[in-house]
Amino acid sequence: MRIANLAKWAIALGLLGLSFLNASWIAPSPKGGLQLVAAHSEDKARCATLEGVRRALIDAGSGVMLDADASGPCLSAKTALDQFPRYHFILKVEDAAKVMAIFETLKRPMDERYGFVGDAQAVAAIRAKAPDAWAWTIRGARTCFNDYVKLGWFGLTPETCKRGTILVPLDEKWKVAGWPKRFLARMAAANTRVILTGPGSPTDSIPGLTRLEQIPDVPRDFAGMLWLENAALIGPSIRR
Numbered sequence: 001m002r003i004a005n006l007a008k009w010a011i012a013l014g015l016l017g018l019s020f021l022n023a024s025w026i027a028p029s030p031k032g033g034l035q036l037v038a039a040h041s042e043d044k045a046r047c048a049t050l051e052g053v054r055r056a057l058i059d060a061g062s063g064v065m066l067d068a069d070a071s072g073p074c075l076s077a078k079t080a081l082d083q084f085p086r087y088h089f090i091l092k093v094e095d096a097a098k099v100m101a102i103f104e105t106l107k108r109p110m111d112e113r114y115g116f117v118g119d120a121q122a123v124a125a126i127r128a129k130a131p132d133a134w135a136w137t138i139r140g141a142r143t144c145f146n147d148y149v150k151l152g153w154f155g156l157t158p159e160t161c162k163r164g165t166i167l168v169p170l171d172e173k174w175k176v177a178g179w180p181k182r183f184l185a186r187m188a189a190a191n192t193r194v195i196l197t198g199p200g201s202p203t204d205s206i207p208g209l210t211r212l213e214q215i216p217d218v219p220r221d222f223a224g225m226l227w228l229e230n231a232a233l234i235g236p237s238i239r240r
């Protein structure tokens with residue numbers, strides 16, 4: 001009987017320790033602020049246009065996702081970057097050589113204004129050319145999330161997250177140890193970029209927020225990127 005009671009106390013103390021270890025309310029306030037990313041800048045024909053990018057930048061206020069391999073009548077990434085040099089863009093990459101050629105033509109570094117998301121081969125090529133570039137894969141960002149769900153409760157940051165990217169689905173944030181402030185502090189210490197997305201976790205795409213009803217689920221002190229499927233609706237509302 002005494003051993004059973006001691007075991008219960010040990011378990012209770014262990015759970016109490018884990019609670020304090022992951023307590024968000026005693027974590028420092030995260031540095032930086034909310035960054036909105038518009039997932040689209042296309043017209044009704046699903047083709048990016050200069051006006052579409054301009055509108056998306058106004059709606060999001062931070063950055064826009066662009067297809068770096070767009071061709072034909074669609075707006076090229078080179079034109080978008082040339083017309084809006086001060087804004088943030090995340091480029092969807094298939095042909096890394098083409099993207100690197102764009103930056104060489106513009107004589108512009110692959111600095112913190114830009115992100116590059118693609119398959120493992122494209123990302124590896126970009127990192128080989130620009131080691132400090134923010135280049136990542138959706139699969140890798142999902143792996144980081146899944147590994148953190150397993151290890152974060154013990155105060156550990158997985159190797160798969162360090163100097164990388166993590167995608168946190170809005171409907172799964174309850175799984176995240178230390179959400180939001182303790183978690184953000186850990187990711188900042190690991191130099192990991194945090195993107196809060198819409199519900200769902202497909203391995204080949206990033207769902208964004210689509211409804212105003214989802215805004216209250218975003219913490220007021222969230223300091224990271226918020227992926228918007230409907231930037232025209234949500235962007236202006238969330239910045240009020």
